[in-house]
Amino acid sequence: MPVKTTATGKPLDAATLRELRAIVGAEHVRHADGDVTPYARDATPLFRARPGAVVHPASTEEVAAVLKLAAARGVPVVPRGAGSNLCSATVPLEGGIVLVLTRLDRVLEISAEELLAVCQPGVTSAALADAAAAHGLLYAPDPGSRSVATIGGTVATCAGGLRGLKYGVTRNYVLGLEAVLGTGEVVRTGGRLWKDVAGYDLTRLLTGSEGTLGVITEVTLALLPAPESAGNGLAYFPTLADAGRAVTRVIAAGIVPATLEFLDARCVDAVERHARLGLRSDAGALLIFGDDGEPAAVAHRLDRMAGLCRDTGAIEVSVAGHAAESEALLAARRCTLPALSRLGTITILEDVGVPRPRIAEMVGHIEDIAERHDVTIATFGHAGDGNLHPTCVIDKGDDEAAERAHRAFGEIFRTAMRLGGTITGEHGVGAAKLPYLTERLGAAQVELQRRIKAAFDPAGILNPGKAGS
Amino acid sequence: MPVKTTATGKPLDAATLRELRAIVGAEHVRHADGDVTPYARDATPLFRARPGAVVHPASTEEVAAVLKLAAARGVPVVPRGAGSNLCSATVPLEGGIVLVLTRLDRVLEISAEELLAVCQPGVTSAALADAAAAHGLLYAPDPGSRSVATIGGTVATCAGGLRGLKYGVTRNYVLGLEAVLGTGEVVRTGGRLWKDVAGYDLTRLLTGSEGTLGVITEVTLALLPAPESAGNGLAYFPTLADAGRAVTRVIAAGIVPATLEFLDARCVDAVERHARLGLRSDAGALLIFGDDGEPAAVAHRLDRMAGLCRDTGAIEVSVAGHAAESEALLAARRCTLPALSRLGTITILEDVGVPRPRIAEMVGHIEDIAERHDVTIATFGHAGDGNLHPTCVIDKGDDEAAERAHRAFGEIFRTAMRLGGTITGEHGVGAAKLPYLTERLGAAQVELQRRIKAAFDPAGILNPGKAGS
Known part of the structure; x- marks a missing residue:
């Protein structure tokens, strides 16, 4: 389909703008074309909508005051971090306020004793991981966009990453949240404990709710002791089916490795053209395997995985001898998306x-x-947890190609569901997947989600036109 | 407080009983005194309420039909598994139907390839773990009541257990659910995937909702490869504070062990009188530490933990030399509750x-x-995750002692909250903790929970008088 631009983003009225300025300060409310246009889109191609204003609050109190005002006036509010979202979850489809949380950017606490971090939503995922690493700790979720993605955004989308099978996803690490409801009320869910069953699990319900239930203003995250060592290996297979069989054998051998990434032949080819890493061009699939932990155990598991790949007909298998070599092996995976992006001007x-x-x-x-x-369409992804990223590259302005890609992806989503899978593993629903949600969840569950949304946001101001709509 | 018996459990009318019989078969609807009295209580002392009828459905369809009928008639429905609940979550406070799910007792699938199990709610936690073990797999959650507790009940309470810090709790293992809402509608949440963000996380919201949002009729659970080996050690300390310091040092050393259990001096004394295990009587606290994984790594971590205990002033430290000895070390922890129970007739x-x-x-x-x-009050618990079980033993009929215990526990809950903790780590809210919930969550969140409850159960028939009420 061609770029979907919605026309609703009419300017906010003068009284509302005045009150917003009174809440967050005049310099933190923007409504001029040049200021709001960058917030008409996120990292999802093909969706645009101009907001009426962009507001940058600096505290929970300011967020609460903005939401109270918006609820009273019926003005939509779309919370946003870095805008690296990939399902148009932060595109302000019905205009209104884009509430940018990047000024709330402090790491409030890292506790090695309690194995946790407390931070504001605007801290980037990488900054939080670095702060943890400085204390010898690991923040396990590692979405591909971690260098820019904010913690608030990764919690709001329940972001995944490359270590899903062994380490789980964002929801497994959120211990507590502070959030502002659509009513402007502030709630604190969960806390600092691994075990806490006082009340419904609103911590996990807010995690992955994509800004439709509340605005996350503080996050308490579980950390792990940093693993002592990590290593990676690489195997080429004649076909992707062979690589799949190797993965099955690894799991059957009782190994749940940190990394099990695959690239199909198109991806390998694109990466090699782009980065000249010396990858083989005659393989049907590339599997990158890796693990972390105590050095001897890691070495043992890498050897076993390499052996299992060979036994399953791998053309070539190598295990990195040292850390730099290990990092180099991951480079192929890391540059897959940029490599594919070079094939056209729009990457879906x-x-x-x-x-x-x-x-x-x-x-x-x-x-x-x-x-x-x-x-x-080239496909790469996380072989450990079954999360695939089929990627289509087209040219800007080629509306027919966009329409063909749209139809192809519709079929892909339906095929995934038919195989017992899902329409989104880690990116979210947003506006992009909303048309497929009823097929995935059934009408009764979609209706239930609407009622839940109304419980959090009775005025319907939070991110309208997305999940819960 | 003395035994709290509510008087509401009036018999269901003849027409309702007739329809229930038509749904599940006459032999699966009981309403005679002798048949329903056992369902007036669960494992929580001091709470009783007679149900109007006890119904044993055998399928999701039967559960749905019962709920549709109950919603139309405004009859309360309390779902129940084994009744091993410890917060009176399954006591039918407002009478109506106790819906016993133990006929839904089939393990439907164990997949070593996908590392998951699918089962009905009436399977016991131990039976599921055994079925997984037969495939070389581990079902990690291990609540103390696992031999009788049903999977449905452990999901409904988000049960914890002895391995919370390393392995997490039940919510970390629930991949998908089938549940019947208070409307009688059937929803399927989540699925078979580790990564799935299609829609709000109703899987986790239902987990721990204590039968107030839906009746769980099928569960898909994540499994792990069974660890190759496990071992335990034991350390006596002069004081509990010393044991606490040892735990802090273990975590600071980057070790997240499977087991870190403590017993205070009163518990050690009661266990020794009861079981004659040869425990020392001169220590202020006993710490049991243990881990699992690759044999060499386990041995290494046990040695390190033993050393850290010695460095922190342990009176005596021992590490089990073999599996039988290791199991024997856990015996002290396992028999703490029975040992304390012998000191009186009612154990809180x-x-x-x-x-x-x-x-x-x-x-x-x-x-x-x-x-x-x-x-x-004697206290034991999970030092790894901060979950404590203060236990008070009184004599049946000693209403004054019951009242004193009630007041003492009220103070204990408030003290836990003041220290940044919670009123329940793994047992749940039920009727027993409901009076403290607003203090824990705040009025806005309790109101929000009521609105969420209404979204799932607009007629208010599911487990009334508990969470969400």
Whole structure:
């Protein structure tokens, strides 16, 4: 489909702007075209909508006051961090206020004794991980966008990353939240404890709610002791099905490794053209495996995984001998998206999930679907947890190609569901996946979500047109 | 307080009973005194309420039909598994139907390839763990009641157990649920995937909702490869504060062990009188530490933990040389509750949480409070995750002692909150903790929970008088 620009973003009235300025300070309310246009989109191509104003609050109290005002006036509010969202969850479809939380950027506490961090939502995922690392601790979730993505955004989307199978996703690390409801009320859910069952699990409900239930203003996150060592290996296979069989054997051997990433042949080719890493061009798939922990145990598991890859018909297997070499092996995975992006001017990075044993089958279907719709789709992803990123590159202005890609992805989502999978593993629903949500969840559950949304946000001001709508 | 018996449990009318019989079969609807009296209570002392009928459905369809009928008639429904609940969450405070799910007792699937299990809610936690173990897999949550507690009940309470710090609690393992809402509608949340962010996280919201939002009819659970080996050690300390310092040093050393259990001196004394395990009588606290994983790594971590205990002033430290000895070390922990129970006729097993570094301080407060209220309270618990079980034993019919214990526990809950902790770590809110919930969560959040409850159960039939009420 062509770029979807909604026309609603009419300017806010003067009285509302005046009150917003009184709450956050005049310099933190912008409504001129040049100031608000960058907030008409996020990292999702094809969706745009101009906000009426962009507001930068600096405290929970300011967020609460903005939401009270917005609820009273019926003005939509779209919370936003870095705008690296990939499902247009932060595009202000119905105009109103984009509430940018990047001024709330302090790490409030790192406790090595309690293995936790407390931070504001505007801290980047990488900054939080670095602050933890300085105390010898690991913040396990590692979304690809970690250098820019804010913690608030990663919590709001329940971001995943490369270590999902062994370490879980963001929800597994959120211990407590402070959030402002659509009413302007402030709630504190959970706390500092691993075990706490006092009341419904609103911590996890807010996690992944994509700004439709509340605005997250403080986050308490579980940390782990940093692993002593980490290592990676790499295996080329004749086909993706062979790589899938190797993954099955690794799991069957009782190994749950930190890293199990795959690239299909198109991705390997694009990476090699882009980065000249010396990757083989004759393989059907590349599998990167890795683990962390005590050095001897890591070495043992890497050897076992390498052996299992060889036993499953790998063309070539190598295990990094030292840390720098290990990092180099990950480079292929890390530059997959930039490499694919160079093939066109618009990159549609998608996100589906299937049960792990069906990955190769799913990629086969993706290839068929792409061919039938005359688009090129390359697929890479997380073989450990079945999360695939089929990626289509088209040219700006080629509306027909955009429309063909749109139809191809519709088929891909339905195929993932048919294989027992899901329409989004880690990016979220946003506006992009909303048309498929009823098919995934059923009408009764979608209705239930609407009622839950109304419980948090009776005026319906929080991120309208997304989940819960 | 004396036994709280509510008087509401009036018989259901003849028409309702007739319809219930038509749904589940006449032999699965009971309403005679002798049949329903056992369902007037669960494992929580001091709370009783007679249900109008006890219904044993055998399928999701039957559960849905019962709930539709109950919603139409305004009849309360209290879902129940084994009744091992410890916060009176399954006591039918307002009468109506106790819906017993133990006929839904099939393990539907164990997949070593996908590392998951699918089962009905009436399977016991131990049976599920055994079924997983037969495939070389671990179901990690291990509540103390696992031999009788049903999976449905452990999901409904988000049960914890002895391995919380390393392995997390039940919510970390629930991948998907089928549940019947208070409307009789059936929803399927989540699925078979580790990463799935399609829609609000209703899987986690239902987990721990204590039968107030829906009746769980099928559960998909994540499994892990069974660890190759496990071992335990034991350390006596002069005081509980010394044991607490040892725990802090273990964590600071980057070790997150599977087991870190403590017993205070009263518990050690009761266990020794009961079981004659040869425990020392001159220590202020006993710490049991243990871990699992690759044999060499486990041995290394046990040695390090033993050394850290010695460095922190332990009177005596021992590490089990083999599996049988290791199991014997856990015997002291396992028989703590039965040992304490022998000291009276009613055992009030409580459940609070505090940040790990404040455990010793909390136990000191518990001792002061017990002394002030003239009751004996012994405390044991999970030092790794700060979850404490202060336990008071009184005699049946001693209403004054019950009242003193009630007041003492009120103070204990408030003290836990003051130290940054919670009123329940793993048992739940039920009727027993409901009076303290507003103090824990704040009025705005309690109101929000009521609105969420109404979204799932607009007729208010599901477990009334508990969370969400």
